Amino acid sequence: MTKKTKRIDYWRDPDAPKPTSRKVSASAFVRDDEGRVLLLRRADNGLWTIPTGGVKKGETVAQAGVRECREETGLDIEVTGLVGVFSTPDHVIVYMHGDKIDEVRQPINVCLRARVVGGAEAPDPREARELRWVAPDDLAPLDIHPAIRLRIEQGLKGLDPYIG
Template sequence: MSKRTRRVDHWKDPAAPKPTSRKTSASVFVRDDVGRLLLLRRVDNGLWTIPTGGVKKGETVGQAGVRECREETGLDVEVTGLVGVFSTPDHVIVYLHGDRVDEVRQPINVCLRARVVGGAIEPDPKEAAEVRWVDPSRLDEYPIHPALRERMDHGLRTLEPFIS
């Protein structure tokens, strides 16, 4: 995915293109000692999100979440639990090279709870334009895709895992 120039997310859009693939990703829901949530601003669409990325062959979902957080934010995390599994067909992602559609993905995301165990905030400029800790009461001030906001809201509401 590193060579993709643009990503367009569709949410509950009957005009969205039909998926050509279905892939698993891992995301990490990380809060600091005062309850702020770790967010990053994606370079491919400008939206804010929690650290997220594809699960590679030969790694577990937990390993993928830890790796993605380190790559995108510079922080080392330890998985502490499960926020949920999010697989709704309402979310479709179109990946483009210029004007050419390369892939239309219906994601399956496993969102993990994690805590920081080391590292320092150092965004990878290929993946994150910015990384910051955000008070949950201020999330409405950030452009966040509804599918990602659903994960965040569930993680903030409860410790019970969600399966969709």
């Protein structure tokens, strides 16, 4: 199976294509001892994001979050809590090969709190152009999709898990 070649994210767009599937993903909201947030710049669309990827058959959401972070950043993490569950129909992702739409997905994301326990920063160039630790006050000017920004904002609040 070849990797999807193009991804288009829609947010609160009435003209977005209708979803054809739903898939659960796990994301990792990772902070260091200085309170900075781990971000990577996506290779496919150039947007900043937190480590995120699909939950595979035979693994838990927590295992998926740990695996995705390792694959995308080279860092080993430990899950320490839950930021929330994000399932709004406002977010639709289109995956395309050339001009052909392969899938229109309405994601369900479980965002996990985590901390680094090992590994070394080594972003996978197929996944990430760049890896960066960002102070909360420096997040505003970064090009972050609204669905990801919501996860980050909820993670920074540190309150009860978000369900939405």
